[in-house]
Amino acid sequence: MKSPSIRHALLFRCGGGVGVLLCFLSVLVYLLVRHSLHREIDKAIRQTAEMLANQVELENYKVTFEWQEGLASSDAMVLEGLFQIWDEQTGETTRAPALRSGDLPKFDGGNSKPDVRDIHLPNGDRGRALGLRIHPFALPEEMERMRISGKVIDPKSLSYTSVVARDIEPMQRTMEHLRYMLASGTLLTLALGFTLINRVIRSSLKPIGELKRQMDDRAEHQLDARLNVPGELPVELAGLAENFDALLSRVAALRERERDFLRHAAHELRTPIAGLRATTELALSQDRTTGEYREHLTVCQITAMELGELIQRLSALARIGQAASPVVMEPVDVGPVVMECTARFQQLRRERGLEFKMEFPHEPLTASAEGTLLRIILNNLLDNAVSYATPGGTIRIHGGFCDGQVEIRISNPTPKFPDPLDRLFEPLFRHEPSRSDAGGHLGIGLTLSLEAARATNATLLARRTDEGCIEFVLKLERGFHIS
Numbered sequence: 001m002k003s004p005s006i007r008h009a010l011l012f013r014c015g016g017g018v019g020v021l022l023c024f025l026s027v028l029v030y031l032l033v034r035h036s037l038h039r040e041i042d043k044a045i046r047q048t049a050e051m052l053a054n055q056v057e058l059e060n061y062k063v064t065f066e067w068q069e070g071l072a073s074s075d076a077m078v079l080e081g082l083f084q085i086w087d088e089q090t091g092e093t094t095r096a097p098a099l100r101s102g103d104l105p106k107f108d109g110g111n112s113k114p115d116v117r118d119i120h121l122p123n124g125d126r127g128r129a130l131g132l133r134i135h136p137f138a139l140p141e142e143m144e145r146m147r148i149s150g151k152v153i154d155p156k157s158l159s160y161t162s163v164v165a166r167d168i169e170p171m172q173r174t175m176e177h178l179r180y181m182l183a184s185g186t187l188l189t190l191a192l193g194f195t196l197i198n199r200v201i202r203s204s205l206k207p208i209g210e211l212k213r214q215m216d217d218r219a220e221h222q223l224d225a226r227l228n229v230p231g232e233l234p235v236e237l238a239g240l241a242e243n244f245d246a247l248l249s250r251v252a253a254l255r256e257r258e259r260d261f262l263r264h265a266a267h268e269l270r271t272p273i274a275g276l277r278a279t280t281e282l283a284l285s286q287d288r289t290t291g292e293y294r295e296h297l298t299v300c301q302i303t304a305m306e307l308g309e310l311i312q313r314l315s316a317l318a319r320i321g322q323a324a325s326p327v328v329m330e331p332v333d334v335g336p337v338v339m340e341c342t343a344r345f346q347q348l349r350r351e352r353g354l355e356f357k358m359e360f361p362h363e364p365l366t367a368s369a370e371g372t373l374l375r376i377i378l379n380n381l382l383d384n385a386v387s388y389a390t391p392g393g394t395i396r397i398h399g400g401f402c403d404g405q406v407e408i409r410i411s412n413p414t415p416k417f418p419d420p421l422d423r424l425f426e427p428l429f430r431h432e433p434s435r436s437d438a439g440g441h442l443g444i445g446l447t448l449s450l451e452a453a454r455a456t457n458a459t460l461l462a463r464r465t466d467e468g469c470i471e472f473v474l475k476l477e478r479g480f481h482i483s
Contacts, residue, residue, distance in 0.1 A: 010201045015194045026182040045130045049164040058138040058155050088159040104163045107131040126172050129165035276303045327370050327455050331479035334365040341378040345386045353392045360399040367406035368479035373452040380445035381472050385412040411471035421462040425450045
């Protein structure tokens with residue numbers, strides 16, 4: 001299926017909208033002009049009809065048309081006018097000289113109301129006509145004379161039908177010419193509008209094309225490089241481009257982290273593997289007693305166990321945050337979990353002459369957490385504290401509520417601090433002078449704890465206290481009370 005084109009959609013929709021608007025305006029102009037011309041013609045016809053109606057007079061028991069007197073004076077209205085009057089009693093008709101022998105259509109509006117309509121004139125031209133039922137008028141002197149003579153004729157009993165017309169053929173030709181001009185102007189304007197709209201759309205979409213070219217030109221190894229977002233990118237797309245750029249930045253950070261992780265992992269794996277190889281080569285270099293072989297094999301076993309622990313930690317670190325199903329949170333009383341975790345390190349604590357000092361409230365310290373991940377965090381923090389604390393020092397473990405959250409603080413004295421402290425959470429980071437002190441530490445415990453905290457919407461940070469201790473602060477969302 002072919003993908004839709006933004007340029008084509010904008011072009012046709014904008015052009016179609018402009019075309020509809022132009023057609024509407026053209027029709028509106030045409031109708032307004034035609035209405036105005038018809039109104040003027042109808043006004044002129046009405047005035048002529050009223051003037052002719054006022055010239056039909058009852059005099060000496062006969063109806064006379066005063067307009068006929070204008071024939072002698074060459075009245076232009078009489079000579080050039082188009083009108084015809086029918087006597088409804090006798091059927092006789094009187095025409096304007098311009099009609100010659102032709103007849104106008106006979107019609108009226110009834111009840112002395114005028115009726116205006118389009119007609120065809122006797123010569124075939126188009127015309128506009130007004131039909132009206134009229135009655136002659138009689139002067140007061142004439143009415144008095146008829147009353148004295150005893151024979152009174154009511155003028156309203158004498159009906160005539162008057163039709164007054166106007167040749168509108170020139171106007172119709174003008175209107176046809178106007179239609180042609182409007183249609184031609186609309187098509188020309190529409191063509192010019194399409195051209196201009198197309199140029200504007202092309203110009204407006206040029207930054208998008210530039211952005212597309214940047215993406216097309218990228219090689220696979222440059223996928224995580226930031227985009228050079230054009231400054232003239234439309235504001236409607238700027239947010240999308242910035243979010244995409246931010247996504248590429250996160251991809252770049254993730255790939256950088258993966259590269260560092262693999263580099264450190266290779267370095268950490270190389271050391272025990274080299275030791276394992278050296279031990280086996282030394283054992284095989286000459287014949288040895290059973291006790292010597294046992295000693296070398298014991299070293300190999302310890303090294304293999306360290307490798308297994310390293311691989312297990314790396315696998316756990318890779319799985320956190322990438323599980324097929326989301327982490328299920330539940331209310332957990334943190335106090336007993338801390339006590340359970342500290343029990344695992346009592347032997348190592350005694351060997352290094354350390355002391356645990358715990359401060360917890362009497363009420364349950366309920367947090368919203370995932371039990372397994374919480375134990376991973378606490379075990380790694382306690383392991384780090386017991387392994388790196390100054391011999392003979394005190395490890396303080398404090399639990400309580402702070403700002404609506406459950407807060408766990410674990411601190412231990414240490415002679416050296418990494419700069420900055422955030423480096424403690426880097427994969428496979430170990431403070432170099434502590435290698436011998438830390439024994440079999442792999443350098444990913446704190447990284448694993450940080451990832452586990454993030455997976456459960458918790459926060460974990462390291463800070464330096466005024467007493468010269470390093471303190472890890474774990475903040476968990478507060479949970480419902482466990483009954």
